[in-house]
Amino acid sequence: MQLADMDRLEMNEWLAGIDPAAYRAAQVFRWIGRGAACFDDMTDLPRELRARLASRAAVGIPEVVGRLCSARDGTVKYVLKTADGNVVESVLMEYRHGFSVCVSSQAGCRMGCAFCASRPQGFARSLSPGEMFGQVAAVSRREKKSVGHVVVMGIGEPFDNYDGTLKFVRLLHEHEETNIGYRKVTISTSGILPGILRLSEEGLPIGLSVSLHASNDAVRERLMPVNRKYSIDKLLEGCKIYTDRTKRRVTFEYALIAGVNDAPGDARELARRLRHMLCHVNLIPVNRTEDSGFRPSPKERVRRFAELLSGGGVQTTVRRELGSDIAAACGQLRNTVVTQ
Numbered sequence: 335m336q337l338a339d340m341d342r343l344e345m346n347e348w349l350a351g352i353d354p355a356a357y358r359a360a361q362v363f364r365w366i367g368r369g370a371a372c373f374d375d376m377t378d379l380p381r382e383l384r385a386r387l388a389s390r391a392a393v394g395i396p397e398v399v400g401r402l403c404s405a406r407d408g409t410v411k412y413v414l415k416t417a418d419g420n421v422v423e424s425v426l427m428e429y430r431h432g433f434s435v436c437v438s439s440q441a442g443c444r445m446g447c448a449f450c451a452s453r454p455q456g457f458a459r460s461l462s463p464g465e466m467f468g469q470v471a472a473v474s475r476r477e478k479k480s481v482g483h484v485v486v487m488g489i490g491e492p493f494d495n496y497d498g499t500l501k502f503v504r505l506l507h508e509h510e511e512t513n514i515g516y517r518k519v520t521i522s523t524s525g526i527l528p529g530i531l532r533l534s535e536e537g538l539p540i541g542l543s544v545s546l547h548a549s550n551d552a553v554r555e556r557l558m559p560v561n562r563k564y565s566i567d568k569l570l571e572g573c574k575i576y577t578d579r580t581k582r583r584v585t586f587e588y589a590l591i592a593g594v595n596d597a598p599g600d601a602r603e604l605a606r607r608l609r610h611m612l613c614h615v616n617l618i619p620v621n622r623t624e625d626s627g628f629r630p631s632p633k634e635r636v637r638r639f640a641e642l643l644s645g646g647g648v649q650t651t652v653r654r655e656l657g658s659d660i661a662a663a664c665g666q667l668r669n670t671v672v673t674q
């Protein structure tokens with residue numbers, strides 16, 4: 335285990351075996367919360383203790399290796415490298431209510447969605463809780479900004495890394511420097527039903543977002559292989575259980591792709607399926623990626639789709655796209671494995 339993966343209790347136990355002073359654990363935990371990348375950043379620890387810690391464990395906060403700033407909207411994309419050389423991306427966005435960080439949950443992704451830039455990159459491994467926490471802490475440290483919201487919507491499928499993601503969310507809450515409550519966190523899934531059911535049993539008010547992108551199985555299967563395992567009906571049943579248990583609404587993400595899923599008939603079918611659910615639909619004209627060949631639906635088509643959904647009784651918004659000029663928008667993040 336790396337230090338950043340430890341919660342407060344684990345840190346206490348681990349440090350008790352190294353230094354008898356009880357306050358050391360609090361000090362180290364605070365440095366992790368502040369996003370210290372290495373032991374030498376922990377300036378209030380004696381040099382000798384820093385060396386001893388370094389000989390036993392790694393800090394586990396990914397190192398910032400790149401930073402790209404959008405000229406259009408102030409969105410900042412961070413490229414970070416884990417201790418074993420995997421590269422992931424995180425995005426800092428500014429909204430009216432404050433700053434949000436979009437976090438990657440895996441180096442690469444196994445889901446293979448046709449429209450997503452991380453697909454051709456393959457899959458390396460899941461990120462540890464500390465590596466996820468480290469993205470938030472490192473970005474916040476570099477920007478000198480306090481982060482109010484976290485969305486697990488970067489590279490990877492969080493429910494393919496369920497335990498890691500949940501512990502990450504607990505760390506966000508437990509570290510005083512971030513102090514981000516469960517309500518301020520949203521997890522986005524491509525539709526892994528068991529993950530949705532497990533989350534609904536946690537008793538935590540974490541937000542859930544589901545990437546739907548189609549109103550029937552034929553289209554969804556073409557876009558998202560996960561649909562072969564969990565059909566739309568099964569998925570929506572799971573979402574219903576989530577909303578019943580948590581009393582929280584689900585957000586459905588729907589990327590509008592010209593000529594694929596944006597016909598008025600698709601909107602009507604979707605409205606029929608979602609009408610009675612506690613939910614909200616986020617429409618996003620699909621972002622171009624290098625290899626998908628998909629084009630975003632024209633403005634007029636998006637407007638019509640939104641109108642039909644709202645008219646059919648489903649709350650709908652069209653998402654403001656942030657960071658598309660620096661490939662930081664939805665589906666434009668990709669991991670690269672750095673070979674040294």
Ligand code: SAH
Nearest residue numbers: 450487491522523524545587620621664665
């Ligand atoms: N695997 C999770 C987390 C990724 S979140 C999930 O699928 O939900 C990233 C969001 O961006 C998802 O809703 C995804 O479907 C969406 N997305 C991927 N590629 C996109 C693209 N080219 N244009 C718009 N949205 C895209």
